[in-house]
Amino acid sequence: MSTADATRAGPPAPRSLRVALAERRAALGAFLLTAPGLIFLGLLFAMPLLQLFALSVEGGTTEWYARVFADGLYTTIFLRTFEIALFVTGAALLIGYPVAFFLATTTPTWRAIGFALVMLPFWTSVLVRTYAWMIILGRNGIVNRFLLDYGFIERPMTMLNTRFAVVLGMVHVMLPFMILPLYSAIVRIDPDLARAARGMGASRLKIFQRIYLPLTLHGVVAGVTLVFVVSLGFYITPALLGGGKVTMIAMVIEQQVREFLAWNFAGALSVVLLAITLAVFWVLNRWVARRVPPAAGQGR
Amino acid sequence: MASNSDKTSGDLSVTGIHKRYGQVRALADVSLTVAAGEFLTILGPSGSGKTTLLKVVAGFETPDEGDVRVGGRDVTDLDPAQRNIGMVFQNYALFPHLTVERNVAFPLEMRRVPTAEIRTRVAEALALVELTGFEHRLPRQLSGGQQQRVALARAIVFRPTLLLLDEPFGALDRKLRESMQLEVRRLQQRLGLTTLFITHDQEEALVMSDRIAVMDSGRLEQVGRPRDIYEAPQSPLVADFVGESNILSGTVEAAEGAAPAVRLEGGTLIRVAADGAVPAPGARVRVLLRPERLGDAGDDPGAENRIPGTVVESIYLGLSDKYRLRIAGGIELLARMGASRTARRYAEGDAITVGFHAADARIIEVR
Numbered sequence: 307m308s309t310a311d312a313t314r315a316g317p318p319a320p321r322s323l324r325v326a327l328a329e330r331r332a333a334l335g336a337f338l339l340t341a342p343g344l345i346f347l348g349l350l351f352a353m354p355l356l357q358l359f360a361l362s363v364e365g366g367t368t369e370w371y372a373r374v375f376a377d378g379l380y381t382t383i384f385l386r387t388f389e390i391a392l393f394v395t396g397a398a399l400l401i402g403y404p405v406a407f408f409l410a411t412t413t414p415t416w417r418a419i420g421f422a423l424v425m426l427p428f429w430t431s432v433l434v435r436t437y438a439w440m441i442i443l444g445r446n447g448i449v450n451r452f453l454l455d456y457g458f459i460e461r462p463m464t465m466l467n468t469r470f471a472v473v474l475g476m477v478h479v480m481l482p483f484m485i486l487p488l489y490s491a492i493v494r495i496d497p498d499l500a501r502a503a504r505g506m507g508a509s510r511l512k513i514f515q516r517i518y519l520p521l522t523l524h525g526v527v528a529g530v531t532l533v534f535v536v537s538l539g540f541y542i543t544p545a546l547l548g549g550g551k552v553t554m555i556a557m558v559i560e561q562q563v564r565e566f567l568a569w570n571f572a573g574a575l576s577v578v579l580l581a582i583t584l585a586v587f588w589v590l591n592r593w594v595a596r597r598v599p600p601a602a603g604q605g606r
Numbered sequence: 607m608a609s610n611s612d613k614t615s616g617d618l619s620v621t622g623i624h625k626r627y628g629q630v631r632a633l634a635d636v637s638l639t640v641a642a643g644e645f646l647t648i649l650g651p652s653g654s655g656k657t658t659l660l661k662v663v664a665g666f667e668t669p670d671e672g673d674v675r676v677g678g679r680d681v682t683d684l685d686p687a688q689r690n691i692g693m694v695f696q697n698y699a700l701f702p703h704l705t706v707e708r709n710v711a712f713p714l715e716m717r718r719v720p721t722a723e724i725r726t727r728v729a730e731a732l733a734l735v736e737l738t739g740f741e742h743r744l745p746r747q748l749s750g751g752q753q754q755r756v757a758l759a760r761a762i763v764f765r766p767t768l769l770l771l772d773e774p775f776g777a778l779d780r781k782l783r784e785s786m787q788l789e790v791r792r793l794q795q796r797l798g799l800t801t802l803f804i805t806h807d808q809e810e811a812l813v814m815s816d817r818i819a820v821m822d823s824g825r826l827e828q829v830g831r832p833r834d835i836y837e838a839p840q841s842p843l844v845a846d847f848v849g850e851s852n853i854l855s856g857t858v859e860a861a862e863g864a865a866p867a868v869r870l871e872g873g874t875l876i877r878v879a880a881d882g883a884v885p886a887p888g889a890r891v892r893v894l895l896r897p898e899r900l901g902d903a904g905d906d907p908g909a910e911n912r913i914p915g916t917v918v919e920s921i922y923l924g925l926s927d928k929y930r931l932r933i934a935g936g937i938e939l940l941a942r943m944g945a946s947r948t949a950r951r952y953a954e955g956d957a958i959t960v961g962f963h964a965a966d967a968r969i970i971e972v973r
Binding site for chain 1: 664665666685686687688689690691692693695696697699701702703712713716717760764
């Protein structure tokens with residue numbers, strides 16, 4: 307006992323110093339590894355962002371911010387942007403969850419086929435996909451042709467240049483961003499949990515409500531956050547499928563810069579958009595931290 | 607499902623079950639009955655089809671042919687949710703996001719049992735598995751043995767007609783496993799639960815079961831009481847799988863007197879058990895000899911068989927000594943001898959004469 311104590315009492319001071327030094331070296335190493343990424347982000351992302359912010363308050367005035375809120379026009383566009391992003395997120399969730407569920411629970415062959423179908427559009431340019439939708443939805447497009455030829459309608463429907471077209475196109479672009487986090491959440495659930503629940507008398511709906519949904523909530527929140535935040539700043543798809551009739555905030559910012567060279571006002575609009583985006587992100591994160599139990603997702 | 611059900615356990619009968627997965631035959635003409643209140647173990651190596659059989663009974667797999675009746679009711683085409691069968695999964699399958707209490711309440715909630723009754727029945731079930739006080743823990747805050755008890759409480763709280771246990775002790779260490787085996791067995795007897803237990807551990811099967819069904823390659827090899835399975839296996843496969851065994855090939859010699867004789871391949875003549883039909887002289891047979899029935903010939907004057915040999919390997923096991931011996935013709939035998947104070951110990955290279963009774967050498971296969 308006493309000898310053990312003696313040997314233990316001897317080395318601790320120098321030893322803990324050694325441990326501390328080793329830890330510091332490891333931390334420094336890890337920091338150095340991230341350096342290229344940090345420099346890249348700093349130069350190409352943080353700097354311009356700061357410049358944008360500087361522009362929005364150039365001359366020490368809040369005039370540009372006042373203009374964002376003074377005129378009902380911009381508030382309306384912000385609200386519309388939110389609405390569209392909300393629609394897109396909801397639709398992507400409703401469509402994406404069953405797809406992710408299928409991918410996570412099917413046989414390897416079907417999973418490979420399913421993933422190919424999900425990822426193929428993902429690897430195709432957004433521009434190409436948006437033009438494809440224009441061909442499908444146009445006055446003389448595939449959908450109208452079909453409905454006219456079979457006598458379902460008498461005159462072509464206006465689908466292009468509507469909010470419907472914008473939402474449809476955006477959902478199509480955003481689906482993989484919803485499906486992937488949902489898939490990774492669902493695939494981690496032990497299939498025996500569903501079997502156990504079924505054996506105890508749970509219907510399929512109950513199994514979804516009581517087991518899958520709570521255990522995949524973190525995946526739902528991840529997908530929703532990603533899709534919503536990206537949708538807020540969408541540009542190409544609403545510009546092309548909305549045909550100037552559906553204005554989202556990114557289009558206004560672009561217009562201010564390109565047509566009016568109003569850099570200060572564009573800066574103020576950008577900062578407001580960024581602030582709102584961060585706020586949404588923060589709220590969702592807080593909600594997740596409180597609602598989702600730490601054990602969730604750890605199937606076993 | 608009535609909330610005030612006083613359902614007691616029922617019997618299980620499985621008739622003519624066939625199941626194939628593509629080219630693989632998982633179950634071939636399996637028929638089995640488990641009486642109400644009986645504990646029956648399906649024992650088999652992995653890939654023997656025992657888990658498939660369990661899934662067919664639970665309703666997670668549909669058999670190609672045959673039917674399953676639980677408590678007299680044909681459940682072959684019923685959804686698992688409607689079978690009223692309790693099940694403990696290999697990895698427990700506890701819901702990680704629900705507390706112990708909510709886990710155990712789950713089957714009752716699914717049956718729309720009134721809240722007040724749920725509370726009392728969950729408390730009763732937790733008391734049965736000695737987990738009172740753990741109601742508000744999450745599964746990951748429990749030890750393996752405690753998780754196991756929660757799974758058990760959840761499987762019996764709704765008074766199932768039948769209880770299925772799928773290798774539930776696999777993840778526990780030896781000490782805990784042994785105490786859980788006895789505990790589950792006591793609980794099962796106290797509640798009179800009809801139980802179908804799946805395991806590949808023969809010792810576990812012997813300890814727990816009323817009857818054991820040995821399974822291999824999708825077929826039932828033998829069904830019987832533990833003692834019958836161990837002492838009177840009907841095939842080399844069963845003999846080999848349950849317990850340690852010496853299986854010796856030889857030819858039946860003309861019987862003189864009561865005990866028939868078999869000439870082993872090495873030339874040694876042994877007397878074997880006379881029960882059952884003894885094959886005619888000249889028949890090729892296989893004889894089972896349990897290692898623990900081989901003793902020091904000097905200690906057992908009554909032994910009809912005495913075979914000289916050499917110790918090839920001597921292993922100390924605490925409770926007993928295990929010897930690998932070589933007898934005439936280079937045949938190797940395993941022998942286990944008790945570690946009593948008077949027992950003689952042999953070292954490698956020592957000469958030894960082992961003795962055994964004719965009744966302990968059983969013909970298990972005629973070729």
